[in-house]
Amino acid sequence: MTRAIPERRKTSSLKAQGEPMIWLTGGMFAIACSMILGLLALVLYQGLSTLWPRPYSMYSTLGNELVGGELQGNNEYVLSGQTLEDLDSNTRSRAEKLLDGASEIRSRRLYLRTGNFELTNRHFTFLPTVALSTDKPVQPKSIWLLERREWGNLYGFPKSLSWTEANESNIADLVQKAMHDAEQLNRKIEAEKHKLERIDRAISNARLDVRRAELAEKVELQAALDQATAEAMAGNASGSVVAIEELPALQGLSTPATRAIVGLIRKTLDSEPQLISINEQIAKLEEERRGRSVVMQTPVMDNIGTADIPPDQWFPAGSEKTIGDKAGAALPQAILDAMGSSDAIHQIFKTVSLGPQQWLVSAQHDSKPPVYFWAVQENGASTSVYGMREQPVLVADIVRLIQPNQLSWLGRCGVYTSRWLEFLFGQPREAGVEGGFFPAIWGTIVMTLVMSLAVMPFGVLAALYMREYASSGWLLSLIRISINNLAGVPSIVYGVFGLAFFCYTIGGYIDGGPAKAGFEPWPSTVWFSAFAGLAVTGLVAFGVSILSGPRDRREGTGRSILGAVAGLLWIATLVGMVILLAKIPFFSGFYQAQLPNPTFGKGCLLWAACTLALLTLPVVIVATEEALAAVPNSLREGSYACGAGKWQTIQRIVLPYARPGIITGFILAMARGAGEVAPMMLVGAIPLATELPLDLDFPFLHGSRSFMHLGFQIYSLGFQSQNSEAAKPMVFTATLLLLVLVTLLNLTAIWLRASLRKRFQTSQF
């Protein structure tokens, strides 16, 4: 028998070499890498550069405007015939020349942070390069940037101080010193306001006592309270000492009600002088606070007059342009008026030509801070003179004074560091657009920790049961698949569930009992008979499970039916207990007195943590199960062979061995939870919270408070705030922070796993 031997090919096929697959897989890898790196680079660059102080530049336009700002960047845009209509005539003619008949061309525009919101109604502006009258902007050395508590940044030139004389060289020092004093003042006002809050809280607590007495005794106390208050006031006013307990209005009331009313009235009367003095103190401090302000000249121009000749001819030929002499100079009257002095001998002038017909003029009286003007020669004819609009700024409102064009590199680093410190540890200003993110960072951390506390026992115990106790079968597989699927449910669904179940049902139940949670309580006879029935069911379940007992090897599986019955009975008991709790007629909530203001019946820290715990539960269960499955069976057998019971084996052998895996899963869950935003919007995160969820006030952890959250902050700043454009840089910085937080968590997980693994699995052979 002969067989044809196939001729061997000289070279192996392309498929065998696998070259294309290397390119394909490598290419995909490169694309994936570049996408991830691109995102990281964007967030890193934007996040890190936001707080970096940039120089302030002033540009003059063909439309005879002076536009100043911190240059944030420039981008390309489409210059088309339609957009031309927004431009002034000079610019338009230049743009038309550029277009040269085409319908549109690509051009660039500058992105400037202009600040001075109260004057211009904008924080940022775009400046098309086609409108610039000169390429080189002026960077005035003496420009100031004031970061303020309100209204954002103000850019301008200092002119004078309201409380003292200043000259050009010491004005910054004077303001810095005043800022230091003002800080003390601000702190004092804060302290006084805190006192006010404390008194308010005490009074509202006393009012709650009255409301509680009302609820307990089912009587109306408002009338008695009003009357008693009036009587007490009258007594007080007449100067006689009043024994509140014996007021006629309170006669006939029960002791607790009387005590509550007396408590409230006494508290109100006692705190009245205090309130008055605190308010007076605050008014005084506010007065003092308003006493010191800096007058700033902002680059918002007002026409103040005209000059017959342009600035380059104001001084006689040959004489220095920097020193004006009334004798030789032809200064326009408007400027002399604005300088407030007709004696021009001591006035020093500088002009800077900004375009062919545009000048920035600075005038200085002795060593006083210079005053700035803007002169424009219109169409070769008369010259218009513009003055800068003045804007007073309270020293106490200034957070930071920066002279952006005088900063050395080191100085810039200093400002950068100080801004970062404020960002990390400071309170938000301007509705979160400026200032610190501390409450958001703190809220995220506290919420994540509470969530971990909630998810950890549930997840680990459930996984332990599934892996160590439950006998494998279709039911267990079904449950396992369901848990894995839970991880894929959109997180907003968890948010909706959390809102409906935790906030409204459980929270409502805690606040105001079954009725508030939407359950009609049963009459007490019905409830008691149901209770008796449930008790019997529970006892029977107990008995049956004892009967079904541990399975005996020799009896086969005959008794497992009893086991199933016991299981069903236990489930029935559990369901019955829940129903009984929901229908209880004797419970009307722990916070009934506060109603209709919800305490737990709204989004708050506790429910946010619970919702996230539910969301991360699959992660924890799956990770724990995997960790448990990785424990070698030989260890379990060894332990059983030593006579250890199941729980002893789990506790002493299985759990310690699985600990690295469990902790890893747990930290991954934390990272997932920390980055989750959608459910947060519904169950407790708010854009601006005045109180922290964990602080130094008893009981320290306030589960019923709403809180700020980094992820939610990104969303609300970027898309919900009035001023998203101004908030954009902060969004990136917050994103960076969240990324760093999550990365840190993940790194901790990796490090922990590695170090624990080293401890448990050293050399085998």
Add this chain to the structure above:
Amino acid sequence: MNRLKAIAEGQPIESVYHDEVLAREAVLTIKDFNLYYGRKQALYNISMPIARGMVTALVGPSGCGKSTLLRSVNRMNDLIDSVSIEGDMLLGNESIFASGVDVIQLRKRMGMVFQKPNPFPMSIFENVVYPLRIDGERDKTRLMQVCEHSLRGAALWDEVKDRLHESGLSLSGGQQQRLCIARAIASDPEVLLLDEPCSALDPIATSKIEDLIEKLKGDYSILIVTHNMQQASRISDHTAFMYLGRLVELGVTSSIFTRPKLKETEDYITGRFG
């Protein structure tokens, strides 16, 4: 007809016992023991006494049920859901499989060593005293006493006495196996169950373990599963030959290896079969 062929065809056979074995006092008596994995029967009517203070080796080809039998003695098979059994075993005079037997107490009366060393991920000291720890023993001096006694018993003391608090996993394979033996004898059991204790070890570690078994017998009754005929002949007093879930012959080792009653046993031992 050849008995092995009969077994392969599913026919019951009569086990052959040597009188010297039956004459000994038994610490453990296996009586008509059957074991099923679900529907599949793995052990058929095993009856044999295990002599007190002696080493009994279980030999036979792979899958003959040696390990299953060994693991039935301390009811490790309970951990497998599908297992059901018939018959009984007696430890002393007490039933092992009667209902109401406390499995945990039962296991404390037997020590078991597995094929692969399985020290727990804890210190050498904690490994040895583990059986006492789970009983709640806290007395440091007593724990130390037991630890030293067991480690000396397992001939490991001199090698580890200076590093009792290092991880048990830091030892070599042979040392780990001796550590497991120390752990098995820490609770002072009546019977030691060794499931191929040397199969994962090199020859030097093996010979150390064999010396140890030699030393331990007398104090403990030992039941050992082994694949290694030489090992069985070197260390055991009695040898049981099993085939496909049935006991074929049980006798004194010297006679099993030199003049077995059955030709089938001789064939297996001399390597002509199996």
